[in-house]
Amino acid sequence: MAETVxxxxxxxxxxxxxxxxxxxxxxxxxxxxxxxxxxxxxxVAQRGKDLIDLATFRPHPTASGHRPNExxxxxxxxxxxxxxxxxxxxxxxxxxxxxQSPLDHQYRQEILKLEDSGRRKNRRIFTYxxxxxxxxxxxxxxxxxxxxxxxxxxxxxxMANVRRRRQDxxxxxxxxxxSRIVTWEPSEEFIRNNHVINTPLQTMYIMADLxxxxxxxxxxxxxxLCTLKVDSNGVITVKPDFxxxxxxxxxxxxxxxxxxxxxxxxxxxxxxxxxxxxxEQRVFKDLYGRHKEYLSSLVGTDFEMTVPGALxxxxxxxxxxxxxxxxxxxxxxxxxxxxxxxxxxxxFQQLSGVTQTCAARSLGMDKVAYFSYPFSFEAxxxxxxESAEALPAWPVLYCEVLSLDFWQRxxxxxxxxxxxxxxxxxxxxxxxxxxxxxxxxxAELRRFFIGGSLELEDxxxxxxxxxxxxxxxxxxxxxxxxxGSVTFRLHCLQQSRAFMESSSLRKRMRSVLDRLEGFSxxxxxxxxxxxxxxxxxxMQEARESLPQDLVSPSRTMAS
Amino acid sequence: xxxxxxxxxxxxxxxxxxxxxxxxxxxxxxxxxxxxKLLSGIREGQTQVDTPQIGDMAYWSHPIDLHFATKGxxxxxxxxxxxxxxxxxxxxxxxxxxxxxxxxxxGTHQLDCPTWRPLGSWREQLARAFVGGGPQLLHGDAIYSxxxxxxxxxxxGGTVHLDLGLLLRHFDRYGVEx
Numbered sequence: 248m249a250e251t252v253x254x255x256x257x258x259x260x261x262x263x264x265x266x267x268x269x270x271x272x273x274x275x276x277x278x279x280x281x282x283x284x285x286x287x288x289x290x291v292a293q294r295g296k297d298l299i300d301l302a303t304f305r306p307h308p309t310a311s312g313h314r315p316n317e318x319x320x321x322x323x324x325x326x327x328x329x330x331x332x333x334x335x336x337x338x339x340x341x342x343x344x345x346x347q348s349p350l351d352h353q354y355r356q357e358i359l360k361l362e363d364s365g366r367r368k369n370r371r372i373f374t375y376x377x378x379x380x381x382x383x384x385x386x387x388x389x390x391x392x393x394x395x396x397x398x399x400x401x402x403x404x405x406m407a408n409v410r411r412r413r414q415d416x417x418x419x420x421x422x423x424x425x426s427r428i429v430t431w432e433p434s435e436e437f438i439r440n441n442h443v444i445n446t447p448l449q450t451m452y453i454m455a456d457l458x459x460x461x462x463x464x465x466x467x468x469x470x471x472l473c474t475l476k477v478d479s480n481g482v483i484t485v486k487p488d489f490x491x492x493x494x495x496x497x498x499x500x501x502x503x504x505x506x507x508x509x510x511x512x513x514x515x516x517x518x519x520x521x522x523x524x525x526x527e528q529r530v531f532k533d534l535y536g537r538h539k540e541y542l543s544s545l546v547g548t549d550f551e552m553t554v555p556g557a558l559x560x561x562x563x564x565x566x567x568x569x570x571x572x573x574x575x576x577x578x579x580x581x582x583x584x585x586x587x588x589x590x591x592x593x594x595f596q597q598l599s600g601v602t603q604t605c606a607a608r609s610l611g612m613d614k615v616a617y618f619s620y621p622f623s624f625e626a627x628x629x630x631x632x633e634s635a636e637a638l639p640a641w642p643v644l645y646c647e648v649l650s651l652d653f654w655q656r657x658x659x660x661x662x663x664x665x666x667x668x669x670x671x672x673x674x675x676x677x678x679x680x681x682x683x684x685x686x687x688x689x690a691e692l693r694r695f696f697i698g699g700s701l702e703l704e705d706x707x708x709x710x711x712x713x714x715x716x717x718x719x720x721x722x723x724x725x726x727x728x729x730x731g732s733v734t735f736r737l738h739c740l741q742q743s744r745a746f747m748e749s750s751s752l753r754k755r756m757r758s759v760l761d762r763l764e765g766f767s768x769x770x771x772x773x774x775x776x777x778x779x780x781x782x783x784x785x786m787q788e789a790r791e792s793l794p795q796d797l798v799s800p801s802r803t804m805a806s
Numbered sequence: 807x808x809x810x811x812x813x814x815x816x817x818x819x820x821x822x823x824x825x826x827x828x829x830x831x832x833x834x835x836x837x838x839x840x841x842x843k844l845l846s847g848i849r850e851g852q853t854q855v856d857t858p859q860i861g862d863m864a865y866w867s868h869p870i871d872l873h874f875a876t877k878g879x880x881x882x883x884x885x886x887x888x889x890x891x892x893x894x895x896x897x898x899x900x901x902x903x904x905x906x907x908x909x910x911x912x913g914t915h916q917l918d919c920p921t922w923r924p925l926g927s928w929r930e931q932l933a934r935a936f937v938g939g940g941p942q943l944l945h946g947d948a949i950y951s952x953x954x955x956x957x958x959x960x961x962x963g964g965t966v967h968l969d970l971g972l973l974l975r976h977f978d979r980y981g982v983e984x
Contacts, residue, residue, distance in 0.1 A: 542810070542845055542875065543809075543810055545843055545845070545875070546810045546843045546845075546875040546876070546877060547810075547877050548809070548810050548877075549877060550810070550811055550876075550877055550878065550980045551841070551877060551878035551879065551880075551980075552980065552981070553981065559879075561879045561880075561882075561910075563882045563884075563907040563910060564907070565905065565906060565907060567920060568920055568962075576959070578956070600952050600955075601955070601956040602952070602955055602956070603922070603955040603956060603957075603958035603959065603960050604956075604958065604959045604960065605922055605959075605960045605961065605962055606925060606959075606960065606961040606962065607962055608824075608961070608962040608963075610824070615920075615962055616962050617920035617921060617922050617962040617963065617965075618920075618922065619903070619904050619905040619906070619919065619920055619921065619922060619949075620905075620952050620955055621884060621905050621907065621950055621951065621952050622952055623880075623882070623907070625879070625880065671910075671911065671983040671984050672910075672911040672984070673909045673910070673911050673915060736906070736907075738882070738907050738909050738910040738911070739910070740879055740882075740910050740982060740983070740984050741982070741983045741984075742879065742980065742981050742982045742983070743981050743983075744981050745981070746978070746981040746982070746983050747978070747979065747980070747981040
C-alpha cells in the first residue's frame, strides 16, 4: 500500500449468472484515510490526480501509526439481502413505540437478540434490503439533477410502483387471456403492469455510517457504498463495479470535519466445485448432443453431392415484372439455353415457361405488369474436354414478351436475352428488349388493327443464331425498335467438390474458371481413391468370411 | 460429415404499397421441397388488418422466424402471399397473390414482391368495381408453381415489402457456394 490509485469510475457494471442469486457474497472493506485537515490546507491537491495521490500518501504513516482499531477500518462479508443493522436502526428499534409494521417488530426481535448475545458483526457498514423503507424512498426521491426541487413525473411514479409490486406480478403474466389480443377497457392493474418495463427487480444497498468516532447513528453521515440490483433473469447490476485490481473508491465527507474514506467491494461468492462444474458441463453436453442427434435423425445427413469434377448450378428465379410496353395484357415466354458443350440438365427439368397474361397498371410514367412467376432449374457443367482452351460458355436466359388483346390477337412486344450470372447469390436482372420493325405507316396500322407483326423465326437470333458459322456476325439490314424491359430476380447456388477443398484452404471467390481448373486431374485422383477403397473393402470382406483360426494363426499356436 | 445443412430465415413482412384498397391483411406461407424439414418456427400465418393513415403504405411488421434443415438444394423455400382487403362491412376481398423465393445467399435482403389477381370476365370486373368480390384461385398452389399460369388472365396489384435475414450453416461442407 505504498501508493493508492483511486478508482474514479463509479458507473454501474452488469453481470449475468445462471446460478441462484442467494449464492452472491460480497466483501466490503472500509478504511478511514485521514481526518482530512490536510485536504483543507491543500485546496490545490483536489485538482490533479497526481497531487491527490501525494496528499493521500502523506497522512498514511500517521494512520498506520495508530493501532488499526475497529473504528478506523472494517471488513465484512455480506450475503444477498442479508440485513445488517446500522447504529441508528439499533437505537430506533430498541424503542418499541417506533415499531409500526410487522417488519419493524421482526427487526426489533433480531436486534434485541443481537444485543443480548453481543455478537453484532458490523459497526459502520450496514445494509438496506429490498423490503426496507429506505429502498422505496431512495428510488422515489432520488435526484438526478441539481434542480432545487424535482417533481417526479408520471413515469417515475409508475416505475416505483412496479418495483414495489413485484411479488404479486408473477401470477399476472400467465393470467392474461391468450385469445383476447386487445383489451378495450384496461384496468388500473393492467395499466400499471403494462405501461412500463416489467422485469421484477430486487435491490439492496450497502451503506456506511461515516460519522466521527463516538457519534455513530446519525442519518446525515450515512453514505451509499454500493447498490446491487438483481432481476429475475439473473442480471446483476452493481454500482459501482467490484474493485478487483482497479483500486479503491473514495468518499469525502462534507461538513466541518472533512474526512477521506476509501473502500473496496469484492465478489467473494464461493465458486462451484470443479467436479460439480464438470458434471454440469457433461450434462449440458449430453443434452445438446442428444438434441442434435434427434434433429439429424429427422433430416438425415446424406446430403446430395455432385459427381467429382462437375459444377452444379441451381437457379431459383422469378419473372418479376415487365414494364414500358406499348400494348396492354402482357405475357412473357422465356427459356434457358444451355451451351452445347459440357453442360447437361436432369431430364425432368423444365427449362422454359409461359407466364399468365397480366393487365398492366401505371406506376409513375411507366405501365407495369406483375407476374411473380416462379421457376427453378438445375444444370451441371462437366469439364470433359480439357484440351479446349475456350472459356466455358454459361447458360443464357432468353425471353419474349407478347401482348394479347380483347380479340385474342397477339403482338410481339419484345425480344431479349441475358447470360445467367456466373457468381452465386441474389441478382436482379433487367433485360431490355427490342422488336423487329418494318418501315412505314402501313405496317404500324396493320399491327394496330390486325395484330401480328414481324417475328423472329428462331429465337436464338436474339444473341448468336444457332445456325451461325463464321467469323463475323452481321445484322446489317435488320431494323428494330426499342421497347420495354423485363425484370428477373435470380438466386443462384453453385455446388462442386472443388469448392470443398478451396473453402477449407480459405480461398475466397475467384473467377469460376480458376476454381474449376484441374477438374480432370482431380477426378482422376478421385477415381484412383475410389478404386483403392473398393479393393480394401473387398479385402476386409474376404478376411471376415475366412475361418477365425486362419486369420490369426499366432493365437492358435500360443493356445 | 455428420452435420446437416441448416437454414434460418428470420425477418418480417413489413407492409404493402400500391393497393387501391385500404384496409389490408396478408396471409402467407412457406413451401419447400421434399428434402427439406422444418425444425422450428411457424410455416404459415396471417397478419392483422392495417388501415394506413398517412400515405398508402399498410404496415404489418409481421414476424417470420423459420429454421430448416435439408438434404439437398432442390426445393429451396419459397414464400407465397395473399393480400386481402377488408371493407367496412367486414367483407374480405382478394387484392393480390404474390410470390418470392427465399434468397439463397446469407445476409439481409429487402425484397419487393409484386402481386397480381385474377381478372375475370368484364361482367365480373364490373361487379367487382361496384360491389366487390371477384374471382379467386381455386387451388392455392398456382401461386407458387408456374405450371398452369398461362391459363390465367390477371391484373397487376400492389407490392408487398419483406425484410428477410438468412443464416446458412454447413453448406460449405458440401461444396455449396451461395
